[in-house]
Amino acid sequence: MRELGMVLTLAFSVAGGLRAQATSPQVDVTGRAITLLMVRGPQQVRGELLAARRDSVWVLTGRPERVVAVRLRDVSEATVRRHGHTAARGFLWGLGVGAASGVGLAVACSQVSDGCGGVAAGSTLFGGAVGGIAALSYQYSSRWRFRPVTEVKLAPFARFPQGPPPGGFDVLLRPTRDSVVVRP
């Protein structure tokens, strides 16, 4: 009973923290992360969704930092981040729980038995496998997929849902040599 009480407390503590983080009433002031699969040109374009207007979509890429404008007719599919539980996070969670549990079980095992070497490794592998299953699930659930891609679908997730700002996007770029705006 005492053990389960500890588990219950631990579960609610961890979960409470996660939930507090997930449901904080903070709002993103930037656009959602987006990946565009292209039918021509580069295979895909990734970055922050800046705006979507009529036949174009603008994306702020990371490295090099630039604003890429893409014709919507050249995009076969767009995926937009839905929530923060990504595949990597799911896998690492499972792996971490498996490893932590494995260390605990190995310590417990070594108190009364010999040959406990495989306990930690086995638990970690199992945790990794569970994390892998979760990762597959998160891979699917953490993103919205849009096909065909239209302005109406993408605009709500953009930094500028109303369309490009009056001065254009040049102002977004830091004044570096690599900064460039690629126009459609």
Added chain:
Amino acid sequence: MRTAKRVTLVALCAAALVLEACPTVRVPELMDASRTTAANPGNYPLKVHLRSGDLLVLNSWSDLPGDSGLAGRGSRYDVRRRPVGPFSGRIARDSIALLEMTRGQTTYPVGSVVLGVYTVLAGAVTIACLADPKSCFGSCPTFYLDEAQDRPVAEGFSGSVARSLEATDVDYLAEAHATGRGFAITMRNEALETHAVRSVRLLVAARPEGGSVVAAGDGRMYAASEPTAPARCESRDGDCAALVSRRDGRAWFSRADSTDLGASDSIDLLFPAIGGPAALVVTARQSLASTYVFYQSLAYAGSRAGEILAAVEREGASAFGGAWTLMHRLGSVEVLLRSMDGTWLPVGAFGEPGPIAADRQAVPLGPVAAGPVRLRLRFARGAWRFDELGLVALGSLVRPIALDPARVERDGVADTLALTRLRDPNRYLVTNRGDQYRIVFDLPADGANLEFFLESTGYYYEWMRPEWLREENPAMLALIAVNPAAALRAMAPGYARLEPRFEELFWASRFGGR
């Protein structure tokens, strides 16, 4: 606690974790600037996208009369979304491009359910195993007093690893103090074993004036004086008198020989003259050396363990005599008395299987000559932990009263079936890991004046572990059978590598602190 109850609680934990940790999806909802903002669908701030490209994030807001705009408080961000500063004031409708509200939706992806359930189960199993390693990886029924549920006071029939080896074990309950006419003890199965318990009885005897009752290895009990501590205790490591002078949990022990687990060790004791019949009272428990040898032997047997145990069932211990020779070498303390002519004469032996709970036994010396009493204990090096070694004057034989259980409770509820089985000498109470029974006895007199001994009869089967199968070694098994002494030498290096950590971790576990 019943398994079903545990499963329910773990499931509730898992459900809580899943529900609490599932991600929240923020769904943006865009509205024209002309729309009223009164119907905010969630607790999220209102985002006001201005025609300039700037953004206002309002934590509180209201529509101005006449549809002229909004008033609110919050923060302002420029087009690069750098914070410009706090905002408080009015916003004209014609400067607003769009309003954005956010609706939060909790989702329940399969991944969160899988991870939630796995995290809770892994956490519960790990915490339970850390709190009680023996229940996960570890022998024999353990017994606990109501007032010390974290520390076993006795372990029953530890050497009875097959039905043909069923035995009766008597343990002195040194810490039992009862007032009134009732006495309770809890029996647990905490190991990966199946226990068949034929009987559990409480042996009680009136405490003699100024002394106690001691039990000898043959089961006979005697009235005895209080133990006298040795005037001298000499071991290979030096003086050991301080550690063995009284039962206080501080035990004398030696490290095992790293080349031979059967290597001999000894302690020499000198007691003041006592006169008349006397006995050496030994309070001790085995170290983990015997546990190591037993489990390692099962591991060497590997897939043949069942076959060997079946042969032991058919033919008795002689079917695999080497193993018993080996265990006897580690599990016995020979007591020798120095005669007048200086020779050491064997007078008896002490033996209590198991490393969990110390037991007290008397080794009668017979009438001893006048003058100081010199005794020598001979045992396998590193195999024992001696808590108290004392000399007592033996009185008359005592016939204890054997009490059968009056009630048996499981999870606080009377269990008449278990009671019937424990009282019927022709039936067994069979327990598996996690089972525990509180056994209540009705005392014939006020418990304050009684000495208590626990008598348990039965046998148990170890559950074969996968890791043991991996260590199957027919050559070592053959060596144990034909040359147990050589087998003890062969196993010594392996135990020596484990011994420091083994003992340290064992003492750190729930069984530590005695």
